[in-house]
Amino acid sequence: MAESIDTDILDAIDHRLLALLQHDAARSNQALAEAAHVSPATALRRVRRLVEAGIIERQVAIVAPGKVGGLSVIAEITLDRQGAEHVAAFEARAVAEAAVQQCYRVSPGPDLVLVLWLPDMAAYHALVQHLFTQDANVRNVKAFFATHRAKFAPTVTLGATA
Numbered sequence: 001m002a003e004s005i006d007t008d009i010l011d012a013i014d015h016r017l018l019a020l021l022q023h024d025a026a027r028s029n030q031a032l033a034e035a036a037h038v039s040p041a042t043a044l045r046r047v048r049r050l051v052e053a054g055i056i057e058r059q060v061a062i063v064a065p066g067k068v069g070g071l072s073v074i075a076e077i078t079l080d081r082q083g084a085e086h087v088a089a090f091e092a093r094a095v096a097e098a099a100v101q102q103c104y105r106v107s108p109g110p111d112l113v114l115v116l117w118l119p120d121m122a123a124y125h126a127l128v129q130h131l132f133t134q135d136a137n138v139r140n141v142k143a144f145f146a147t148h149r150a151k152f153a154p155t156v157t158l159g160a161t162a
Contacts, residue, residue, distance in 0.1 A: 017047060075143045087112070
């Protein structure tokens with residue numbers, strides 16, 4: 001059973017480990033421990049605890065979209081019916097799509113905002129037909145095509161990391 005961690009009592013060591021891992025999760029436990037100024041056993045134990053508690057969701061490689069091509073799209077979705085079951089149904093369909101990288105319920109404004117990555121305009125068009133046009137509950141889609149990414153920092157800043 002996963003150990004529960006009260007996120008209000010994460011200490012400076014936890015914050016340091018999380019900051020270091022968010023910057024480079026591929027470093028060895030030895031290198032992580034040295035950078036965090038703790039023993040390797042402490043680093044390993046604490047990282048395992050953070051993973052088991054769900055604070056660290058997963059470790060991934062971040063691919064540079066500019067190096068592989070494709071379209072980055074931010075789409076605002078407005079639904080015709082906003083009842084909880086209708087929003088949940090659309091959200092479930094959206095998150096099941098591989099092209100949907102992020103999905104947020106937002107307020108005010110549209111009902112959802114999707115961050116999409118697709119290989120080309122033909123793939124975008126197919127997604128639009130499949131996910132938006134064929135859904136009678138989608139009232140409006142406003143898509144923004146990224147022309148330049150000035151910053152992408154998938155980190156969560158936590159307290160003091162000194």
